[in-house]
Amino acid sequence: MKVLVIDDDPAMTELLKIQLESDTVTVYIAYSGEEGIKMVRKTSPDIIILDLLMPELDGWQTCKGIREFTQTPILILSALDNPGMVANALDAGADDYVVKPVSSTMLNVHLKNLMRRSHSKKEYFRSVNV
Numbered sequence: 001m002k003v004l005v006i007d008d009d010p011a012m013t014e015l016l017k018i019q020l021e022s023d024t025v026t027v028y029i030a031y032s033g034e035e036g037i038k039m040v041r042k043t044s045p046d047i048i049i050l051d052l053l054m055p056e057l058d059g060w061q062t063c064k065g066i067r068e069f070t071q072t073p074i075l076i077l078s079a080l081d082n083p084g085m086v087a088n089a090l091d092a093g094a095d096d097y098v099v100k101p102v103s104s105t106m107l108n109v110h111l112k113n114l115m116r117r118s119h120s121k122k123e124y125f126r127s128v129n130v
Helices: 010-020 033-043 059-067 083-091 104-128
Strands: 002-006 026-030 047-050 074-078 096-099
Touching: 002 010, 002 033, 010 026, 010 104, 026 033, 033 047, 033 059, 047 059, 047 104, 059 074, 059 083, 074 083, 074 104, 083 096, 096 104
Parallel strands: 002 026, 002 047, 047 074, 074 096
Antiparallel strands: none
C-alpha cells in the first residue's frame, strides 16, 4: 500500500512515516499542497493524509485540487477541532477527519476503514459495469 502524507511540519511527517511504514506500506512525503498534488499524480497513492493549515495552498484548496482528477481516499489530520472546519473539509472532498494528536492505533483504524470503503466502492463499480 502507498500512503502520501501532505503536511508542512517535518516533525509530523517523520512521526507518521515511522508509525506507518512497514514491509507492506510505503510512505511518500510532500511538504506543501502544490507538491502534494504533483505527488498524487506521480505516485498514485492508495490513501492520502492531509493537513489543513499549510502556507500558500492550504489543505482545503489542496483537497479540491486532488478531487479534480482522482477519488483516492483523503484523511484530514488536523489540530483544528471545530465542527465548521470539519464540515468545510468534508465539503472540499475529504473522506474522513481526525484531530491531532491521535494515537497510532486510532490512525490505523481510520486508514483501514477508508481502504475498506474504497475497495468496496471499486468492487461495486466493477460489478455494475460487467
